[in-house]
Amino acid sequence: MENTKKRAQTVKKIKDALMQLFQQMDYQKISVTMLCKQAGLHRSTFYLYYNSIDEVLREIEHDILNEIQLYADQMNDFRDAKTPEEMKKIYQDNEQRMLEFYKWQYSVRDYLNPLLGAYGDPYFIRHYEKIIYDNTLPALDFIKYDYKKHPYVMKYITGGILKTNQEWLQNGDISIDELVKLQRDIVFNIPLLHS
Numbered sequence: 001m002e003n004t005k006k007r008a009q010t011v012k013k014i015k016d017a018l019m020q021l022f023q024q025m026d027y028q029k030i031s032v033t034m035l036c037k038q039a040g041l042h043r044s045t046f047y048l049y050y051n052s053i054d055e056v057l058r059e060i061e062h063d064i065l066n067e068i069q070l071y072a073d074q075m076n077d078f079r080d081a082k083t084p085e086e087m088k089k090i091y092q093d094n095e096q097r098m099l100e101f102y103k104w105q106y107s108v109r110d111y112l113n114p115l116l117g118a119y120g121d122p123y124f125i126r127h128y129e130k131i132i133y134d135n136t137l138p139a140l141d142f143i144k145y146d147y148k149k150h151p152y153v154m155k156y157i158t159g160g161i162l163k164t165n166q167e168w169l170q171n172g173d174i175s176i177d178e179l180v181k182l183q184r185d186i187v188f189n190i191p192l193l194h195s
Helices: 002-024 032-039 043-049 053-073 084-107 109-116 122-142 151-171 176-188
Strands: none
Touching (some): 002 032, 002 043, 053 084, 053 109, 084 109, 109 122, 122 151
8 A cells, every 4th residue: 555655656746747847848858867856756766657758748648638538528418409598508507517627627737737838749739629629519510500611610619718728727817617607608609600
């Protein structure tokens, strides 16, 4: 039990150190020596747990993307809606799950900010956008919007949601409730989608 606890603490130190450095510089410039200095560990300790910095980053990304996907999978599907009122009801039913999702995001913001920030990882961003895209399509299907005819609309929506999340995580200047309400208002009031 003690070894498991110590292992978890060491892995967390390594991951935290990587994200702290990643917030400050391009990932490609981070060395094992720099990471170990930041974490207060010896290089040999690092290599007991990981073979490379890439392995650490991929593990972090994998864990976070899996958690994001789990939250997305818990959302009720808009395809079940037959009327605009039913769609709004499904969205309202999802609001509690969204609040939980944003609370979780806020709890891991020290990892999300570097992954989405100035030196962000394109792999992570692409996969996060794909999750948003896949979960936005049912709403566009419902309103019969031909998003295939205008792929820029989907890019606009997914990019907007991702950028809103990124700004909120970095600034934290509005409450989670306000963020969920803002996104709801945006989704239900995009003129292009309702024309």
